[in-house]
Amino acid sequence: MLIREATADDWPQIWPFWHRIVAAAETYGWDPDTPEQAARALWMSPAKRVYVAEDPTGAVVGSAYLTPNYGGPAARVANAGFMVDPDRGGEGIGRALAEHVLAEARAHGYRAMVFNAVVETNPAVALWTSLGFTILGTVPQAFDHPKHGPVGLHIMYRAL
Secondary structure: OEEEEOOHHHHHHHHHHHHHHHHHOOOOOOOOOOOHHHHHHHHOOOOOEEEEEEOOOOOEEEEEEEEEOOOHHHOOEEEEEEEEOHHHOOOOHHHHHHHHHHHHHHHOOOOEEEEEEEEOOOOHHHHHHHOOOEEEEEEEEEEEEOOOEEEEEEEEEEEO
């Protein structure tokens, strides 16, 4: 699998799984009805370093971004977002993207990474903890999950 910086030409391959994941309303706090142009602006913002994972055929099967979580004197704490095509789950794409983004964060001088709102029922919580993230706290019943009802949002942290 190749992981590389995304280009504007990658968006048409990112959008279908981005839309599917956000529309499911199970893991991201973005509006499930986010139109494509707004989604592109959210994910492909010039303030973010965006990456894609390609399978051996060249198909984009996942994407991630890296950005400062805070500004000013706290700008050395990173934030990131990850999406993997749901049809390709369980293939190690999420872990490969996570390891890549963590390495990129260190290379760009970040000292830590924070996830501000990880839905507690998200299977990725196990991935993040296996990669050394800890749960700093949970905002109870902050997310209206379509299957589980109100669930908490974890704030997760890892030093780099």
